Amino acid sequence: MKTEKASLLVKGNEAIALGAMAAGCECYFAYPITPQSEIPEMLSRILVEAGGEFVQAESEIAAANMLLGATACGKRAMTSSSSPGISLKQEAISYMAGSQLPAVIVNVCRGGPGLGSIDPSQGDYYQSTRGGGHGDYRTLTLAPASCQEAYDQTIQAFDLAFRYRNPVVVLGDAILGQMKEPIQAWKERAIQDSRGLSWSLSGARGRKPRLLKSLYLSDGALAGHNRLLQEKYQAMRVECDWEAYKTDDAELIIVAFGSMGRISKSAVRQLRERGLPVGLFRPITLFPFPDEPLAKLAEEGKRFLTIENNAGQMVDDVRLAVRRQSDSELYSVLPGILANPTDLLEPIQRVLHT
Amino acid sequence: MLQEEQQVFSPPEALVDTPTHFCPGCHHGIVHRLVAEVLDRLRVAQDTICVASVGCSVFIYNYLHVDAVEAPHGRAAAVATGVRRARPESIVFTYQGDGDLAAIGLAEILYTANRGENMTVVFVNNTVYGMTGGQLAPTTMVGQKTTTSQQGRRFETDGAPLRMAEIIAGLPGTVYSARVAVDTVQHIKKARKVLLKGFTNQVENRGFSFVEFLSACPTNWRLSPLEANERVGKELIRAFPLGIFKDQESGGPDTESRRSE
Secondary structure, rough: OOOOOOOEEEEEHHHHHHHHOOOOOEEEEEEOOOOOOOOHHHHHHHHHHHOOEEOOOHHHHHHHHHHHHHHOOOOOOOOOOOOOHHHHHHHHHHHHOOOOOOOOEEEEEEEOOOOOOEEEOOOOHHHHHHHOOOOOOOOOEEEOOOHHHHHHHHHHHHHHHHHHHHEEEEEEOOOOOOOOEEEEOOOOOOOOOOHHHHOOOOOOOOOOOOOOOOOOOOOOHHHHHHHHHHHHHHHHHHHEHHHHHHEEOOOOOEEHHHHHHHHHHHHHHHHHHHHOOEEEEEEEEOOOOOOOHHHHHHHOEEEEEEEEEEOOOOHHHHHHHOOOOEEEEEEEEEOOOOOHHHHHHHHHHHHHHO | OOOOOOOOOOOOEEOOOOOOOOOOHHHHHHHHHHHHHHHHHOOOHHHEEEEEEOOOOHHHHHHHHHHHEEOOOOOOHHHHHHHHHHOOOOOOEEEEEEHHHHHHHHHHHHHHOOOOOOEEEEEEEEEEEOOOOOOOOOOOOEEOOEEEEOOOHHHHHHHOOOOOOHHHHHOOOEEEEEEEEEHHHHHHHHHHHHHHHHHHHHOOOOOOOEEEEEEEOHHHHHHHHHHHHHHHHHHHHHOOOOEEEEEOOOOOOHHHHHHOO
C-alpha cells in the first residue's frame, strides 16, 4: 500500500538498495565492482541492522551461488554487480533458471567488451534478454529509467521472481546508478513467509523431502522440463510494460530503453516544441519484450528509429516486432560516449525527413 | 514354543531403500550409508538440507530422505553458505568429489571454511574425475595413470596432489578437519565416529567441519572391485595419510597465534 512519505534524495544505486529492503529482501550477496558499489555498501549496513544476511563473497561466482542457496530456501534474496561481474554470474543464473529459483540480479551496466570502462552502456541487452548463460532459458528483465523506477522496479522484481519462480534481472546503467534524484520510498518493509511455499527447502519435517535441481537424465525428461519452462516464458508476456509518449499523432517513433529512453524523451520533447511529429516508445520490460503495442503502432503506419547506448541490440527485437508492416532505423551511441538530448536532435530529424 | 524373531539390525531410516546405480566396488554407497547413520543418530534428518555437487556425487539426493538442492560444478560450498544464511536453524552439508571441491571449487571451499560457516563438508576423494571417464584430478597421485595422464602424473608438469584435509585444517575458520577411509571394517567404524563428530559440531553450532573420505573408483582405475579396494589401503593412504588434522572447540581468528605460543 502506498503511504505518504517524505522525498529522499538518493543515487540510483541507493534507490535499488532501498527497494530491496522495502521488498523484504533478507539475504544479499555481492562482490565489489564499479559503478554499483553503493548497493553493497548500503546493504552491508541497513540490511544487517534489519536482521538480514550480508556476505561479501570471494567472487562474483560465489555470490551468485550463495543467491542460489538462499532462494532455494524460499528467501527473498539478491545479488548485484556490473557487466564483467554479471558475465561471471551467468553459470549460476542458468542453474537458477533451470531449477526455477526466484532470484533478483541487478546489473548496473558498464562499457564492454572485456574490462571496457566504467562509463554508461547498454551493451548487456542481449545478455539480459537472451538468457545470458547456457541453455534455453530467459530471465524477466526490467529497465528502469529514473531513480524512482529503480526503487519501484526492484520491489517489482522480487514479486515477479516469486510469481514465476524465475530469475529477474534489473538492468540499469552507470548513469542511473550514479545520478541523484528525489524518490518516494513508499513501501514499508515486509518479510515473506518462506516456509509457506510449496517448493522451498527447510528440512523435510512432517513432509516428503524436496529436491531442487536442473539435471534431467532420463529419456525425455529434459524435453518435458524445457517445455514447462517455455510455457512459463510465454505466460510472462502478460507482464509486458512500456511507456508511450506522444505516439498517437507521431510519424516517427523513437524506441529506446532505460537511460537512453529518458534522454530520448527530452529530445522528443524539444522536437515537439518545434512542431515535429515524433514520439517515444520506451520498453520497460525488455523480456518479455512489448512487441504487440509496437506492432500496433506499425499497423498505424508509423516509422521507427531505435536509439541505443550500444552497437545495436534491442533494434533486433524492434524489427521483429514491426516486421510485417515496417522496419526500424538504428542510431547507435557507442558505450564510452555520454549522449545529450541535443546530440539526438539531428539524427532523429534526418530519419524523419527521409 | 518358537520365539518371535527379534530384529537386531536395520538400515538407517534416512537412507532410501533402493538398488544402487553406482559401479560395483564404488565407495559412494558406503559413505551415503554413514551419512544416513549419523543423521539418524543425531535425529536431524528432517532438519537437514543437502547440497549436491556435480559428478557421481550429485546422485546423493536419490539415496537420502532429506531436502536437497543441486549446485553448479564446484559451487556447493557457496550454495551451502546461502542455505546456511537463509536457514540458520537447519543442518547443512555438502557432498562433493575431488574434481568438484579441489579443482574448480577450490576458492569456494577455502572461503567457506575461512568464514567458519557452521556446516559439514563430506568430501569423497577417489583421485580421478569419475563421471567424465577418469581424467587427471587435483588429487591424482604422482605416477598415477589416468585418461589425461596416460604416462602417469608428472610432478614437473602437473604438480602434486592437493591434500585437502590438511589445507582446510590450516584455516582459522575450521574447527574440525579429518581424513578417513572405508576400505576395511575397522576404517569404516573409525570413519563413522569422525563423521559423527563432523555433524555433532554443527548441531552444537561450533562451525566448519570437513571430512575427507578416500574412496575407490574401480571402473576408472581399470581394476576389479577387490583390487581397487586394496589399492586404497596400499597406495592412497600412503599419499593421503588418515588422521584428524584439527579438532577444537570453535574457530576464530586467533587460533594460529594461540597455537604458536
